[in-house]
Amino acid sequence: MSRHTWLLDPGHGGLIDGVYQTAGKRSPAFPDGSVLYEGVFNRDVVGRVIKLCQENRIDCINLVDTEEDISLRHRVTKANLFHKENRNSIYVSVHANAFGNGRDFNTAAGACSFHHYKSKNGKRLAEVLQRWIGDLTPFRNRGVLSNDRWANFYVLRKTHMPAVLSENGFMTNFDDALALMDPNVRQAVANAHFAMIQEIEENGL
Numbered sequence: 001m002s003r004h005t006w007l008l009d010p011g012h013g014g015l016i017d018g019v020y021q022t023a024g025k026r027s028p029a030f031p032d033g034s035v036l037y038e039g040v041f042n043r044d045v046v047g048r049v050i051k052l053c054q055e056n057r058i059d060c061i062n063l064v065d066t067e068e069d070i071s072l073r074h075r076v077t078k079a080n081l082f083h084k085e086n087r088n089s090i091y092v093s094v095h096a097n098a099f100g101n102g103r104d105f106n107t108a109a110g111a112c113s114f115h116h117y118k119s120k121n122g123k124r125l126a127e128v129l130q131r132w133i134g135d136l137t138p139f140r141n142r143g144v145l146s147n148d149r150w151a152n153f154y155v156l157r158k159t160h161m162p163a164v165l166s167e168n169g170f171m172t173n174f175d176d177a178l179a180l181m182d183p184n185v186r187q188a189v190a191n192a193h194f195a196m197i198q199e200i201e202e203n204g205l
Helices: 038-055 073-085 120-136 174-180 183-203
Strands: 007-008 061-063 089-097 111-115 164-168
Touching: 007 038, 007 073, 038 089, 038 183, 061 174, 073 089, 089 183, 111 120, 111 183, 120 164, 120 183, 164 174, 164 183
Parallel strands: 007 061, 007 089, 089 164
Antiparallel strands: 111 164
């Protein structure tokens, strides 16, 4: 049995019959007309993390096992109800970032791991995750990379357990967006999240 149950939350919606379920939250069009949809990326990464957890007998749950764009309140309520019964859960929300009006690829780049400013354990999670993102992904030497960033995001503020939210590259940066379309980079991002999970499983918070 693992030390914690990891509650994995792929942000935003996916594709249903080829229709993206979240307004915005996508890259500008590439020259070939393709688009990176954040919710699709988030689900891909979470699926890879879950596979790694299952292979290593670490308890995990996909909080949003649908392509629909479930509300933040629903996600947090589900997480808090599970935590009330188990008291050992940790919440991880996976995203890709964006900056600007979305019309053109711009220069904002890199990856961030966020915690709520009142959460000591959340800060620990963010520090560990950011270190692994720096070690394992192409975003290690880019842009706004930071080990300690706090935010008042709803999912960090309203969850009753330690929580971290990752922003893995910028959809609105051409180089970052190209990387985020690459299955090998997606696996590297998943590996970084799983390395955080393994470290916390081994050492605790």
